[in-house]
Amino acid sequence: MSKIIVVTSGKGGVGKTTSTAALGAALALEGHKVAVVDFDVGLRNLDLIMGAERRVVFDLINVAQGDAKLHQALIRDKRLPNLSLLAASQTRDKDALTEEGVERVIDELRGRFDWVICDSPAGIERGATLAMRFADVAVVVANPEISSVRDSDRIIGLLDAKTFRAEKGDRMEKHLLLTRYDPGRVARGEMLSVEDVLEILSIPLLGIVPDNEEVLRASNVGSPIVLHNAACAAGRAYIDAAKRLCGANVPMSIPSDQKSLLRKLFGRRAA
Amino acid sequence: MNTFLVSSEVAVTQATCRSIRFRGRSFEALALEPEAPLSAWIDRLDVYLANFPAFFACKPIVIDVSNLQLDRPGAAELVKNLTGRGIRIMGLAGADPAWSSEDLPPILPRARAATKANQTNVDRAGDAGGAANGLNASEQAAFLEIADALAIDGRPSPAEPSESPLRPNAVAPLVVNSPVRSGQTIQYLEGDVTIIGSVASGADVIAGGSIHIYGALRGRAFAGAEGEAQSRIFCRRLEAELLAVTGVYLTADEIGTNVRGQPVQAWLEQDNIRIARLD
Numbered sequence: 001m002s003k004i005i006v007v008t009s010g011k012g013g014v015g016k017t018t019s020t021a022a023l024g025a026a027l028a029l030e031g032h033k034v035a036v037v038d039f040d041v042g043l044r045n046l047d048l049i050m051g052a053e054r055r056v057v058f059d060l061i062n063v064a065q066g067d068a069k070l071h072q073a074l075i076r077d078k079r080l081p082n083l084s085l086l087a088a089s090q091t092r093d094k095d096a097l098t099e100e101g102v103e104r105v106i107d108e109l110r111g112r113f114d115w116v117i118c119d120s121p122a123g124i125e126r127g128a129t130l131a132m133r134f135a136d137v138a139v140v141v142a143n144p145e146i147s148s149v150r151d152s153d154r155i156i157g158l159l160d161a162k163t164f165r166a167e168k169g170d171r172m173e174k175h176l177l178l179t180r181y182d183p184g185r186v187a188r189g190e191m192l193s194v195e196d197v198l199e200i201l202s203i204p205l206l207g208i209v210p211d212n213e214e215v216l217r218a219s220n221v222g223s224p225i226v227l228h229n230a231a232c233a234a235g236r237a238y239i240d241a242a243k244r245l246c247g248a249n250v251p252m253s254i255p256s257d258q259k260s261l262l263r264k265l266f267g268r269r270a271a
Numbered sequence: 272m273n274t275f276l277v278s279s280e281v282a283v284t285q286a287t288c289r290s291i292r293f294r295g296r297s298f299e300a301l302a303l304e305p306e307a308p309l310s311a312w313i314d315r316l317d318v319y320l321a322n323f324p325a326f327f328a329c330k331p332i333v334i335d336v337s338n339l340q341l342d343r344p345g346a347a348e349l350v351k352n353l354t355g356r357g358i359r360i361m362g363l364a365g366a367d368p369a370w371s372s373e374d375l376p377p378i379l380p381r382a383r384a385a386t387k388a389n390q391t392n393v394d395r396a397g398d399a400g401g402a403a404n405g406l407n408a409s410e411q412a413a414f415l416e417i418a419d420a421l422a423i424d425g426r427p428s429p430a431e432p433s434e435s436p437l438r439p440n441a442v443a444p445l446v447v448n449s450p451v452r453s454g455q456t457i458q459y460l461e462g463d464v465t466i467i468g469s470v471a472s473g474a475d476v477i478a479g480g481s482i483h484i485y486g487a488l489r490g491r492a493f494a495g496a497e498g499e500a501q502s503r504i505f506c507r508r509l510e511a512e513l514l515a516v517t518g519v520y521l522t523a524d525e526i527g528t529n530v531r532g533q534p535v536q537a538w539l540e541q542d543n544i545r546i547a548r549l550d
């Protein structure tokens with residue numbers, strides 16, 4: 001039974017594309033067949049993060065409009081053969097997407113993959129509503145700051161109103177992925193705490209991804225963070241989040257790169 | 272005859288603040304409901320006016336023509352007839368807004384759905400001393416008599432006793448079982464709104480009656496949106512962007528720090544919003 005996930009946030013720059021790539025790669029590492037789909041038509045980024053920008057020939061618009069076959073447009077990842085990318089068009093705009101076209105592409109993807117992860121554009125307009133339209137599960141990405149949390153709240157409202165599932169009267173499964181979390185700044189009161197965000201949004205927590213330098217490094221080299229450095233704090237957070245998506249019961253923690261006191265004391269054995 | 276809630280008030284504020292205040296407010300007025308055939312109704316009215324000549328003097332009277340198939344000249348004729356009998360008409364209800372002109376009283380945009388409920392309110396007010404309507408005992412008796420006389424022809428008599436003389440609250444409240452998300456608006460002008468969950472920043476809750484929030488209020492709450500001054504706002508935790516009762520409002524800046532984050536209620540008192548902790 002395949003599942004369609006939309007990664008959405010309302011606000012821009014919170015880490016939707018990074019999270020899409022990381023969750024897609026983490027699920028693929030678990031052995032699932034995964035497709036990641038870029039819905040940010042006109043401002044595509046997912047191909048860069050996935051390191052596939054030089055191999056894009058056909059895109060989502062071409063398939064949605066029937067100008068290309070799905071198998072022609074899917075780009076298979078070089079590192080993980082069970083991970084594929086459907087890129088967005090950079091030259092078109094979001095009006096080129098139609099609901100019928102998107103539905104047809106999603107239906108076809110459903111038949112081929114275990115997980116289809118749709119990277120939503122920022123905002124609440126056509127691109128974002130079409131990305132969430134046929135989703136079964138939503139991963140709402142938020143940073144621990146008020147503007148991001150309020151925008152996420154708005155998106156949750158739309159998920160409960162504008163999606164196909166919600167219109168049928170079914171429950172839309174929603175998870176919160178808290179990214180760019182800095183425990184030090186939370187302790188100093190400069191960021192909202194996990195409890196604050198959960199209290200405002202009142203949806204279950206999928207994971208807490210710490211603010212991590214490795215994330216930028218990974219995107220610069222065109223690699224999902226879990227493939228670039230699975231051992232770093234952010235990589236571990238995404239791997240745990242992907243396990244939770246599959247239904248595994250992984251205890252919630254805030255992964256950290258800081259060495260424990262014991263490790264510091266016994267850093268290295270003398271030669 | 273029944274009470275009628277009208278809105279519109281103009282208040283000129285002190286010279287310190289140069290703006291002019293306009294506010295929708297509700298007042299009680301007597302609504303006369305003429306019935307067809309009009310000539311017979313006016314005859315009946317004349318009989319009672321002969322007995323109580325000053326009954327309508329200096330009272331706020333609204334003419335409700337919604338039960339009459341009147342055209343504009345007909346309405347003007349009726350107004351002239353009533354004015355000639357010493358009835359000063361403050362407004363015309365149930366008339367086509369397009370008729371608005373100099374020779375007709377101001378057309379009131381909409382009557383409240385709950386007129387039937389309010390009907391009994393006035394008629395039974397005699398039991399409560401009649402002071403609620405500003406009528407003395409003899410006027411109240413006359414009022415009831417006129418009401419009985421005018422409401423014949425098989426229509427339900429407005430003098431039917433009601434279960435609860437004060438504000439019968441027959442309207443079901445709206446209960447929302449989920450959090451109200453940013454960007455959403457819950458509007459229920461018919462009565463109270465109860466929300467099991469929080470109201471997010473950027474969400475609006477608009478109620479004709481009171482608003483009860485079993486969660487944090489971070490958005491805006493408008494109670495008594497149709498002028499019901501007894502409406503209140505209750506919440507488990509006050510983080511509101513704005514609180515309003517009958518259009519009188521407080522912004523977040525004006526809400527004291529002593530009540531922020533607390534379980535509170537807010538109500539209207541002498542044109543001001545008062546907020547008090549609930550615990």
